[in-house]
Amino acid sequence: MFGISPLGWLHTLGSLPAIPAAAYMLARHGRIVPWSRAGAVYFVAMLIGAATVFLVTHQGAGYGVGALTILLLLAGYGVGLLPGQSRAARYAETICLSLTVFLLMLPTVTEILRRVPDGNPFVTSLNSPLLLGFQGSLLVMLIVGLAAQIIHLRSQGRTAASSAN
Numbered sequence: 001m002f003g004i005s006p007l008g009w010l011h012t013l014g015s016l017p018a019i020p021a022a023a024y025m026l027a028r029h030g031r032i033v034p035w036s037r038a039g040a041v042y043f044v045a046m047l048i049g050a051a052t053v054f055l056v057t058h059q060g061a062g063y064g065v066g067a068l069t070i071l072l073l074l075a076g077y078g079v080g081l082l083p084g085q086s087r088a089a090r091y092a093e094t095i096c097l098s099l100t101v102f103l104l105m106l107p108t109v110t111e112i113l114r115r116v117p118d119g120n121p122f123v124t125s126l127n128s129p130l131l132l133g134f135q136g137s138l139l140v141m142l143i144v145g146l147a148a149q150i151i152h153l154r155s156q157g158r159t160a161a162s163s164a165n
Helices: 006-015 018-029 037-056 060-081 087-115 129-164
Strands: none
Touching (some): 006 037, 018 037, 018 087, 037 060, 037 087, 060 087
16 A cells, blocks of 8 residues: 555654644744653654664655754754753754754655555655655744744743842
């Protein structure tokens, strides 16, 4: 079905829970919250998806996306483990984890459009205007979302600073 191998299904189904977990956290908190229950689901699903991409991809870009996703995921979750949390750590955490959402959705949208409907997919070329439009929309959402997150973090910092005075 959809031309997906058994390893491909493991990759797809293993990473699938990351999508609703990310959507929930972004809608509820405006960012990925790493040390929440949804954050734990996100971490495990993203790690499964990023690690198994090396077994299923046939394109060099897939290896790069997988490696970058793992790096950003570990950095985003790891910064919270460092002693003496600073504002910079919160920014780094938010930016790294938002980039992982983008790196999750970019191949997800690409693969859905290239495989669905089965036998007659919406796009057959990586240069399809429909696919490029979706990918461009994801990039715009990333830029706008990161800007909103940074503005929100800055306003939290200002509120905390004025409360302390």
